[in-house]
Amino acid sequence: MNKIVECVPNFSEGRDLEKIECIVNVFRAKENIKLLDYSSDKDHNRMVITAIGEPEAMKNCIIEAVGVAIKTIDLTKQKGQHPRLGAADVIPFIPIKGMTIEEADALAKEVGKAVSEKYRLPVYFYEKSASAEHRRNLAVIRKGEFEGLVEKMKLPEWKPDLGPEERHPTAGTTVIGARMPLIAFNVNLHTSNFEIADKIAKKVRHIGGGLRYCKAMGIDLKEQGLMQVSMNLTDYTKTSIYQAVEMIRFEAQRYGVSVAGCELIGLLPLQAVADTTSYYLGLEGFSTKQILETHLME
Numbered sequence: 001m002n003k004i005v006e007c008v009p010n011f012s013e014g015r016d017l018e019k020i021e022c023i024v025n026v027f028r029a030k031e032n033i034k035l036l037d038y039s040s041d042k043d044h045n046r047m048v049i050t051a052i053g054e055p056e057a058m059k060n061c062i063i064e065a066v067g068v069a070i071k072t073i074d075l076t077k078q079k080g081q082h083p084r085l086g087a088a089d090v091i092p093f094i095p096i097k098g099m100t101i102e103e104a105d106a107l108a109k110e111v112g113k114a115v116s117e118k119y120r121l122p123v124y125f126y127e128k129s130a131s132a133e134h135r136r137n138l139a140v141i142r143k144g145e146f147e148g149l150v151e152k153m154k155l156p157e158w159k160p161d162l163g164p165e166e167r168h169p170t171a172g173t174t175v176i177g178a179r180m181p182l183i184a185f186n187v188n189l190h191t192s193n194f195e196i197a198d199k200i201a202k203k204v205r206h207i208g209g210g211l212r213y214c215k216a217m218g219i220d221l222k223e224q225g226l227m228q229v230s231m232n233l234t235d236y237t238k239t240s241i242y243q244a245v246e247m248i249r250f251e252a253q254r255y256g257v258s259v260a261g262c263e264l265i266g267l268l269p270l271q272a273v274a275d276t277t278s279y280y281l282g283l284e285g286f287s288t289k290q291i292l293e294t295h296l297m298e
Helices: 017-027 055-072 101-119 138-142 145-152 194-204 241-253 270-281 292-296
Strands: 004-007 033-041 046-053 088-097 123-125 174-178 183-189 214-221 226-233 259-265
Touching: 004 055, 017 033, 017 046, 017 055, 033 055, 046 055, 055 088, 055 101, 088 101, 101 123, 101 174, 138 174, 183 194, 183 241, 194 214, 194 226, 194 241, 226 241, 241 259, 241 270
Parallel strands: 088 174, 123 174
Antiparallel strands: 004 046, 004 088, 033 046, 183 226, 183 259, 214 226
């Protein structure tokens, strides 16, 4: 492969295994596409797929996957802890090898045009592909969720970038764009009080005065009897995993709450692991070059 792009589409289904498999199967046994990982969560009612491949192959794969999601997911009957706008909720393209962010943006625009025309699906562009500053942040676009789209899309500032100017009746809309790698990382808390997780999330995230490259929200993990601070670290080189974990631990102390464990969604860069290992073990001058497997990949 000369050019490699990563795509991490998020689908609004985390409970029905048959539906999950229908979507994941799109990414299996495809020429010039490699399915790296997929994970689903019943409380979030959401699935995240991680795949890499050549740009044209990825484009076709994502168009097909969006079609399957539209056929199988009905948002009028779907609800989970994670906010959502669409069946194929968000589709980020990340340049990995031989690609620029501008080329990833162009690919995102091509996919957006294709799904809007083929499926009569409204499309918003975000991050590096955003058509306006207020559309860069996914959390801002997603505010009001699927249920609020009817009224939101009537506002001139929230007219979709492509496709119909009203939501798809069962699949809502989709948000597509190019971005740099992020880490989806969650911290679980020993408490059944959602208000505590919500307050901690608001303190930790950038919009609340917390860590610059952290987005966070509180989640109720009913099946586990725990609460969770669910995060996206949008630049792990400037806001590290250990900084986020330790700030959550610090904030939780005021409520007498301890950390129950952590959860990684999808994949993360090796450097992020090295940074976290170095911090917790107090290793001086540690680098990825001291990891055996790094040399095996050369």
